Amino acid sequence: MTIQFKDESFRGDFTYANSPSNIPRFPFPFPEDEYMYSTNIEPHHAARAGSPFENAFDVDEHYVAEMKDRALVLADDPGRCQALPHMETAGWDFLELVMVSKARDYPDLFKLTMDGDRWHWINKPLQIDDTFTFGDSSTLPCHPMEYIGRQVQGDHAILDQRDGNLWMDAGIITAQADWSLDFDIGMNFFEWHAPVPLAHELGVFQRALKFLLTLPQGQPSRRLNWTLTVNPRLDTSPENYPKWGPDRMTVTPENIGEKVHLRVELQTFWRLPRSNAILFPIRTYLMAMNEVVTQPKWGRRLHRVMRDLRPELVDYKGLSRYHPILVEWLSQFDDGAPTSPGIFPD
Amino acid sequence: MGPATMSESLIEESILSRPTYGTLKIVPGLAHYFLADASGAECVIRVVQELPRDMMEKVHILYVPTPGEAALITSLYALGAKRFEHFPTIEEAVAKLGDWLSDAKMGSQLYLAGTEGLVGQGVAKGEECGLDHTAVQCEHRGSLARRVQCVHCKTMIEDVTTQPVKCPSCDLLLLVRDHYSRRLAAFQGVCINAEDPSEEIEIKEVFK
């Protein structure tokens, strides 16, 4: 399997798009025709060859372009990558997990050679060839979390576990759906989730935390989360809201198919071996409405989900300005036929 | 910070990142550190004057008066604490608290009383100095003015009483959210008309 990495942008002229062959492997987030928050956590087992669930850390055609966008964000705002002092061991755990997994799952792209603590890492797509001493940060150009975080798609938060809670004590966050690491760093599970409507009352977070506190090593889990983003922009941070907020005013019935993107986060949960921390990768997939509706099941279902979405969620996800136009536009793809269970296209 | 007792507090319960407040009560400890501003002074007086004389050796008080006010300084001084110091700004008093706590013994207790900004910064300093959160008590008094961080330019804005508030540094009009960071001791301010900058929004006094 060779991947053709695309040269594309997530800002300015927004040349990002999915190749036709990349569309069916999109992690469509709705297993049913309606959506509400739930503790939707399942084992992160390899599933379906070719799907984004096949490998531990999915690499796709957007890899190189995403890493370039991350470098731009970090150059502009170093506060997107922060770690409290006790999180260095967890950074090494993260680096190890990514290097070992990628070298195993994509041997034609990544190579890891270990000679005791002397590690030799080759990342062909990003043209990196480095030798360093595992555990000794002076042999890397930066914190181990930043070093590996610049080489893996998706944002990554690392949660320290103590006092029966999880604490967001480190992260490299450049492609977030409107939350600030700089503000949330040091918060616990309930505090950083505080702005989410309805879910606290439903007990979703209490159950999720209980599950995560006993997450065993070697048994990762995953869940999907979603929102909508106007234009294929990765950096929708609160810091830069004045830059991307106005995009929400530009949606019309004529351009909605290309402008509005379904933004899906494949979130996985990994217990780390030395630090006992939890690694939380938030891998974002973007797909224009026009691309989503090429799969008839997805077009039908998305119409039903959007039409019946709770007003609190419409508001929290920031969809209010264009939600009615979107539902109207999607209705042309819904013939009322039943849909098959599960997320995969027919 | 313990469960909220609403009786003497003016703050309604809201989202979970927001702090909750109680009523100061002396608990056993090797040393007792107090930090208050003018609205919290009477809480300090209330609990400290109940203490037996020989305990005053363990009491240390920091105070931030409102400018020109002297009567409360006199009353606090008259309590006879081992140390009593006052500072014109919260920032200076909190820095001094840091000095004191870094020399403090295990088993020290911290008591904070006054406006949300003072209490929040005291909590953050206590945490930074390694005090367990169970050793920190807070009583909210006085104005509901908030300390707000502009999420865009990261400026800290003190004593915010309006919704929205204009950031003095980047000039954006900020919605003051309930989302609160204990580490920063601040609420989050996010541009309120970013989507449509031409939108006019009335500024109202709400945190009084």
Ligand code: HEM
């Ligand atoms: C342990 C790692 C996790 C981290 C670091 C994390 C982080 C976050 C953050 C930063 C937000 C945005 C909150 C805001 O508005 O500021 C969020 C939203 C949310 N989280 Fe988590 N989360 C984690 C795990 C979970 C789990 C296990 C669940 C399970 C149900 C969950 C459910 C949600 C939901 C439902 C939302 C609202 C999303 C939306 O409507 O777009 N999270 N999370």
